[in-house]
Amino acid sequence: MRLKGTQGPSAPLGARFLTSPEDMFQHNMWDHVQWTEKEEETARQRAEDNSSVRVPQEEQAKYDTEACRYWNTFYETHHGKFFKDRQWLFREFPELLPPDVPERPASPRAADHQETLETLARDTRDIPYQHADFRILEVGCGVGNSVFPIVKTIKETGAFVYCCDFSPHAIQLVKDHPDYDPSVCHAFVHDLCEEGSPLPIPLHSLDVVMAVFVFSSIHPTRLQAVVDRLARYLRPGGVFLFRDHGRHDLSQLRFKKGQCLAENFYTRGDGTCAYFFTKDEVHRLFTNAGLEEVQNLVDRRIQVNRGKKVVMHRVWMQGKFRCPGGS
Numbered sequence: 001m002r003l004k005g006t007q008g009p010s011a012p013l014g015a016r017f018l019t020s021p022e023d024m025f026q027h028n029m030w031d032h033v034q035w036t037e038k039e040e041e042t043a044r045q046r047a048e049d050n051s052s053v054r055v056p057q058e059e060q061a062k063y064d065t066e067a068c069r070y071w072n073t074f075y076e077t078h079h080g081k082f083f084k085d086r087q088w089l090f091r092e093f094p095e096l097l098p099p100d101v102p103e104r105p106a107s108p109r110a111a112d113h114q115e116t117l118e119t120l121a122r123d124t125r126d127i128p129y130q131h132a133d134f135r136i137l138e139v140g141c142g143v144g145n146s147v148f149p150i151v152k153t154i155k156e157t158g159a160f161v162y163c164c165d166f167s168p169h170a171i172q173l174v175k176d177h178p179d180y181d182p183s184v185c186h187a188f189v190h191d192l193c194e195e196g197s198p199l200p201i202p203l204h205s206l207d208v209v210m211a212v213f214v215f216s217s218i219h220p221t222r223l224q225a226v227v228d229r230l231a232r233y234l235r236p237g238g239v240f241l242f243r244d245h246g247r248h249d250l251s252q253l254r255f256k257k258g259q260c261l262a263e264n265f266y267t268r269g270d271g272t273c274a275y276f277f278t279k280d281e282v283h284r285l286f287t288n289a290g291l292e293e294v295q296n297l298v299d300r301r302i303q304v305n306r307g308k309k310v311v312m313h314r315v316w317m318q319g320k321f322r323c324p325g326g327s
């Protein structure tokens with residue numbers, strides 16, 4: 001690990017810099033960590049090693065065809081207790097804030113696209129809340145760890161959040177949540193890999209599409225088609241927000257031989273899957289879908305278990321990609 005000076009990047013991914021190794025156990029998390037070549041090489045070798053024995057070919061298909069069942073069972077087992085509310089959401093993604101909220105960066109408003117809106121009004125009479133002036137969609141929303149912080153923030157702003165997941169159990173948990181409010185939120189079951197099934201949302205109508213730790217669950221060969229489809233729901237100037245696992249994160253290196261399905265794609269003990277992205281892959285995924293890169297970061301941190309004196313190298317990806325057009 002190379003230690004950084006106190007001058008960090010301008011990105012708002014935390015600002016706790018480890019400048020001296022003696023300070024390691026002073027905090028639970030250190031930001032903007034850079035790896036040495038040796039650390040990179042060790043991680044690469046560990047990933048190569050744990051991928052050297054793959055899941056037998058005849059067993060592989062079920063992790064794709066039965067993905068929904070595995071996630072549904074996951075939520076039947078853990079209910080809403082596994083993931084924590086995403087506290088970093090508005091700090092990293094101020095684009096989620098409707099235009100009237102002061103911290104939001106300048107971006108085009110729905111009213112700038114009168115023609116699109118008029119077409120929408122005509123085509124979407126049965127769509128919930130077609131008159132909202134700021135629309136967000138979270139895909140793979142799970143039990144709503146991002147949705148409910150958003151719902152609380154957008155109340156009485158004229159904004160609306162759609163959210164979907166392919167697990168009926170997860171969506172039921174969202175709908176049963178005390179903060180679920182159909183006047184600002186619509187949760188529905190939807191499989192992102194189901195090509196023939198459109199979202200109940202007009203094309204070119206969304207200000208924000210957000211995918212948080214969901215694309216890593218999808219087989220890498222299917223993902224481009226998923227992003228291509230979702231990108232078509234953004235209106236000109238709308239933005240796609242993405243956060244997910246990064247290549248050689250601790251959770252990738254911890255997989256055992258025999259859990260690898262494809263390069264950098266693994267199955268966990270419960271049948272759910274995880275892919276680990278690089279910056280170039282993220283760039284290609286979204287720009288191939290016709291979007292323009294606004295941000296594409298590798299968020300490398302050190303997580304510290306101070307009690308057990310354990311140091312963990314974490315890697316996450318964070319990206320923002322804009323639909324061309326708009327002001």
Ligand SMILES: C[S@@+](CC[C@H](N)C(=O)[O-])C[C@H]1O[C@@H](n2cnc3c(N)ncnc32)[C@H](O)[C@@H]1O
Pocket residue numbers: 067071072083086139140141142143144145146164165166167170190191192193211212213214217218
């Ligand atoms: C790691 S969880 C993240 C949940 C949520 N985004 C969060 O941050 O708490 C991944 C979610 O993606 C959903 N998912 C995976 N593949 C999907 C697909 N093809 N279509 C829709 N949802 C999917 C799973 O059911 C699960 O809820």
